[in-house]
Amino acid sequence: MSRFKVALHIVPRRGLLDPQGKAVADALHTLGFKAVEDVHVGKHIIVEITARSASDAEKDARAMCERLLANPVTEDFEIAAVSAT
């Protein structure tokens, strides 16, 4: 068994109203970043886990997203990185 660090990205599903993302985009426009077209604000979660392999750690993280970390109605998730610690 080894220790792994799994980095997860959880973002509001495209097409759903994201007022937080819109507020941040408006603020960026105010600061002069006129080229910003869209912003989505989500969550970055790091899970440290003991697993047999990196693929097992990823499988566990996926199950965690499906059951708790992301809401299947409104959020999408992706496993950004799995690294041994």
Add this chain to the structure above:
Amino acid sequence: MKFGIVTFPGSNCDYDAYHAVTDVLGEEATYLWHKDHDLAGADVVILPGGFSYGDYLRPGAIARFSPIMSEVIAHAKRGAPVLAICNGFQIACEAGLLPGVLLRNESLRFVSEPVRLRVENADTLFTNRYAMGEVLTMPVAHGDGRYTADGETLDRLEGEGQVVFRYVQGAGDTDVYWSPNGAMRAIAGIVSAQGNVMGLMPHPERAMDALLGSSDGVGVFESVLARVAA
């Protein structure tokens, strides 16, 4: 009749619900701690408002896995009544007792004010003491009340009469839907397909006495009493 009021860490409307049941209705109520494993013989479960687990991750996401929730879900599956108010509504959605989810208010502001609600179905376990189309006043107090679901779910809720309360504008504009939080189709409250679970963002338990602004919430509790006692 006995009401069980669940207290999660961060619940803050549990006493209001207790007061509504015992002092206003004269019925029996008991608090159920989130770590309890039984409902202490409650006929009706109330999931009260508040900020369970500090709204960490998403409102209701962690409370939904509290030990007591297995009992609440089993109670609901038996067809017994669950009244889920505000944070309770968020928890019930996360637990899969009701469809959809409550997202951050469109304005990004916490709203705390009396709102007007139109009764969209007066033939449910929770609304049978109201008249169809009646406009009620109840307070809301939430930051995450924007009811959201996919189009198919919304159509089904409407088609099956599961939308029980909608937000409407002020006096004289009772047909104009309006929402303090950006809720899809101005939905303020829904019932489950079986009809025994109601979730709503407004607070009926805080609208129990005209002296404090409104007694329009009493009907929700009386409706449950009328049906369950019958």
